[in-house]
Amino acid sequence: MKRNYAFPVIIAGSLALAACGSDTAEEILPEKEVEAAETKSTETGNSGEKATAGTGGETSVKSRASDGTGQNEMRKKMESLDYTEFELEVEYTNDEEYEAQLELKSDGSVVAGYEDDMNGVKKEGIKAFNDLYPLVGQLELTPSSNQEEEIGKVLSAFSLPDDYTDFSLELRFSDGTKHEFEVEQ
Structure with a gap:
């Protein structure tokens, strides 16, 4: 009887581990895609936004600054x-x-x-x-x-x-x- 429960437990545990996996690639990729899309839309004027030319050498404030x-x-x-x-x-x-x-x-x-x-x-x-x-x-x-x-x-x-x-x-x-x-x- 113990053998009948062991197999489903092993399968369920394997599935849980596979679902968790390494989330670094999954989290970083969308963030980079979002940043790339924002940059592209600003440069090309998509999404109703238009980039405004500033003076050269000015640095932008990053949206992920230390205070968030x-x-x-x-x-x-x-x-x-x-x-x-x-x-x-x-x-x-x-x-x-x-x-x-x-x-x-x-x-x-x-x-x-x-x-x-x-x-x-x-x-x-x-x-x-x-x-x-x-x-x-x-x-x-x-x-x-x-x-x-x-x-x-x-x-x-x-x-x-x-x-x-x-x-x-x-x-x-x-x-x-x-x-x-x-x-x-």
Whole structure:
């Protein structure tokens, strides 16, 4: 009788071990495939996303940063800017608009996101930060800047058309000074 139970137990144990197996190849492969797919979609513009050209030499914040969200890396990069808040809204005649936000909050967290109706792109978090940071970083805006020149710099940096109907830019500088540009045409 013991012999009748031994065979099924051995088979069941073998199946359990085979099912467990070495999971390293199974876990790594999909992760690499996902990363490759994200990279490919960003490069080719698939999935409604379009890569935004940044300045050369800028490094991206990795989504698998030590804190799991990339907040530490984003905060360090934001602290190197002259601005703690950058909020841009540009509207066009055909009900299309471009909105972007990059903000270092008082609790040290970073909020990043943008929506580009003209290109059908909407990103938030690290992906948005990696697109916006190089663009905002190249701007040299000051509270005493000429409004027309500054608007031109922003439109150029973000590769936006200059036939806007409404333009709004809110900046908060590292010293707490707030500066706003608003133009309706």
